[in-house]
Amino acid sequence: MSRDLMTPLARLSAYAAGQPIDRLPCVPIVGNTAARVVGARVGEFRGDGRLIAEAQVASYRLFNYDIIRIFTDLYTQAEAMGATVNYPEDETAYLAAPAVSDLSGIERLRPADPLKDGNLPHHLEAMRRAVDAVGAEVAVTGAVTCPFTNASFLVGAENLARLMMKDKAAVHRLCEISLETSLSYCEAILDAGCTPSLTDAMSSMSVIGPRQFREFSYPYLKRLIDYIHGRGKGVTLHICGKTSGIWEAMVEAGADCLSLDNDASILDAKLAVGDRVRLMGNVKPSEIMLQGTVDEVRRATLDCVAQGGDNPKGFIVASGCSLPTETPFANIHAMLDAVREAGWPVKPQVL
Amino acid sequence: MSDIKEKLFQELSDAVVDMDEDKAVAVSKGVVALGIDAYQAIEHGLSAGMERAGVLFDEEEYFIPELLMCSDAMYAGMDVLKPHLRLDGVAEKHKVVIGVVEGDTHDIGKNLVKIMLETSGFEVTDLGRDIPPARFVEKAKEIGAKIIALSTLMTTTMDGMASVIRQLNDEGIRDRFKVIVGGGPLSQGFADRIGADGYAVNAADAIRLARSLVAVEADVAVAAGLGAAA
Numbered sequence: 001m002s003r004d005l006m007t008p009l010a011r012l013s014a015y016a017a018g019q020p021i022d023r024l025p026c027v028p029i030v031g032n033t034a035a036r037v038v039g040a041r042v043g044e045f046r047g048d049g050r051l052i053a054e055a056q057v058a059s060y061r062l063f064n065y066d067i068i069r070i071f072t073d074l075y076t077q078a079e080a081m082g083a084t085v086n087y088p089e090d091e092t093a094y095l096a097a098p099a100v101s102d103l104s105g106i107e108r109l110r111p112a113d114p115l116k117d118g119n120l121p122h123h124l125e126a127m128r129r130a131v132d133a134v135g136a137e138v139a140v141t142g143a144v145t146c147p148f149t150n151a152s153f154l155v156g157a158e159n160l161a162r163l164m165m166k167d168k169a170a171v172h173r174l175c176e177i178s179l180e181t182s183l184s185y186c187e188a189i190l191d192a193g194c195t196p197s198l199t200d201a202m203s204s205m206s207v208i209g210p211r212q213f214r215e216f217s218y219p220y221l222k223r224l225i226d227y228i229h230g231r232g233k234g235v236t237l238h239i240c241g242k243t244s245g246i247w248e249a250m251v252e253a254g255a256d257c258l259s260l261d262n263d264a265s266i267l268d269a270k271l272a273v274g275d276r277v278r279l280m281g282n283v284k285p286s287e288i289m290l291q292g293t294v295d296e297v298r299r300a301t302l303d304c305v306a307q308g309g310d311n312p313k314g315f316i317v318a319s320g321c322s323l324p325t326e327t328p329f330a331n332i333h334a335m336l337d338a339v340r341e342a343g344w345p346v347k348p349q350v351l
Numbered sequence: 352m353s354d355i356k357e358k359l360f361q362e363l364s365d366a367v368v369d370m371d372e373d374k375a376v377a378v379s380k381g382v383v384a385l386g387i388d389a390y391q392a393i394e395h396g397l398s399a400g401m402e403r404a405g406v407l408f409d410e411e412e413y414f415i416p417e418l419l420m421c422s423d424a425m426y427a428g429m430d431v432l433k434p435h436l437r438l439d440g441v442a443e444k445h446k447v448v449i450g451v452v453e454g455d456t457h458d459i460g461k462n463l464v465k466i467m468l469e470t471s472g473f474e475v476t477d478l479g480r481d482i483p484p485a486r487f488v489e490k491a492k493e494i495g496a497k498i499i500a501l502s503t504l505m506t507t508t509m510d511g512m513a514s515v516i517r518q519l520n521d522e523g524i525r526d527r528f529k530v531i532v533g534g535g536p537l538s539q540g541f542a543d544r545i546g547a548d549g550y551a552v553n554a555a556d557a558i559r560l561a562r563s564l565v566a567v568e569a570d571v572a573v574a575a576g577l578g579a580a581a
Contacts, residue, residue: 086456088454088507091454091507091508092505092507094454094455094456094457094505095456096456157457157459158419158458158459158462161415161416161419161459162416162419162420162423164416165370165416165417165419165420166420205411205414207414207415207459208414208415208416209411209413209414209417212414212416240535241535245411285506285536286506286509286535286536286537286538286541287536287538287540287541290506290536291538291540291541291544324506324507324536325506325507326506
């Protein structure tokens with residue numbers, strides 16, 4: 001396959017300016033798969049910013065995708081606020097217990113200090129190191145869990161769902177204090193020369209309805225995005241699962257790029273909001289990227305290009321969500337290769 | 352069905368759909384006071400309401416918060432009615448063992464499936480979350496379950512599902528159980544590959560799947576001249 005002719009940064013800025021590019025930007029969202037690139041166990045990422053950076057930079061150099069995202073799991077902010085996270089030796093960390101078990105605990109919650117609490121300082125170190133190593137050629141982003149999703153880790157997803165119906169003020173308190181943590185974490189990320197990348201798993205329509213999104217998630221999301229815009233950076237917002245009913249709200253909240261999961265249609269999103277935001281997505285992370293053949297990856301990737309390649313505000317060919325740790329390298333290469341094959345302008349005969 | 356019974360069953364159903372725990376309790380007490388059959392009140396009242404809530408979920412009128420509140424109302428009514436069930440009149444229920452596989456603690460999906468299975472007349476043993484494969488097998492044997500239902504939201508834990516099936520094979524008891532799987536990263540292809548009996552894309556689908564699997568078994572039993580199992 002032909003080699004890339006541009007660096008990711010040059011490609012993204014030319015693409016944004018409407019100038020010629022060698023291929024569409026492409027981001028297989030590599031998280032803990034990066035451990036496999038350097039032969040590390042996932043659990044070793046805990047508390048080791050140097051290793052996270054080394055793995056993420058090595059992964060970027062191996063696959064040549066267009067955005068590096070420093071990410072290990074969704075729980076770093078919640079952990080820094082008191083949630084208990086389990087770290088298996090060689091698998092993705094998971095939430096063992098929320099920060100508080102009852103309503104009275106909510107009053108005792110405090111926003112995290114990203115320079116001191118939990119693993120946040122290590123993630124910031126990873127971001128600084130990655131920026132130092134390759135920031136001149138590729139965008140380095142740091143994953144930030146959005147306030148509503150973080151709130152669900154503070155009190156437990158089911159508790160939060162019931163509070164939404166029974167005690168709205170409690171939900172707003174949880175989101176407000178989560179926002180405070182998100183804001184100071186974003187500030188530290190931006191100070192590290194990195195760009196926040198927002199992820200809001202629980203705001204999905206697979207969990208809450210569009211009206212609930214407006215009421216409980218949107219206000220905090222908007223304030224977070226306003227802050228990042230104020231620091232001169234664009235915002236990519238990822239929400240997992242079904243999202244069609246909240247695309248408008250995601251755009252209104254200020255997102256510059258919507259990262260969509262495979263339960264959403266890129267084609268529909270293009271028609272609905274593609275004149276206002278860039279889109280990113282949505283090759284199936286598990287069914288295709290983890291379990292599919294190289295040829296299935298190629299076909300799924302070209303199908304995404306066919307749906308979103310002509311999006312008015314631009315398109316990044318991506319996986320629908322973070323890749324599973326054991327995603328075969330050949331499939332990640334195949335995704336990039338398919339985007340190279342499609343070229344730019346996209347060759348219609350390839351699709 | 353007499354008018355008063357019909358009216359009370361409708362009120363129970365409405366209490367569930369309206370997420371009204373207090374009303375579900377009050378009407379259930381009324382049912383008991385009038386000596387109306389508790390089993391019928393659960394089936395035609397509370398469970399019927401939960402099924403309506405499930406339809407609203409499918410139609411994206413209700414989401415997970417509403418569904419949880421509906422189930423709270425249903426269980427509140429059940430707590431009142433259950434002591435008044437006349438056990439002899441009730442057909443034995445198909446037993447299900449359900450849980451989230453080891454390494455994953457996301458259990459909203461599993462909890463919804465459990466609620467809907469109970470609503471649909473299955474007897475569900477919930478092992479909880481972060482459950483090692485051997486526990487599923489052990490519990491299924493112990494209670495004589497027909498179905499083992501495995502859930503995960505994480506790709507890292509999918510292999511645990513295959514382990515359950517491997518263990519059933521190793522013990523030579525695979526044909527005693529139907530194994531169904533569900534959760535975000537899964538697909539029909541994955542279910543086929545690990546040799547599961549079925550894959551459900553959501554809670555409503557899981558019910559259809561569970562019902563069809565026990566129905567198939569009953570048909571086979573009839574064909575074999577053994578009489579229906581249920």
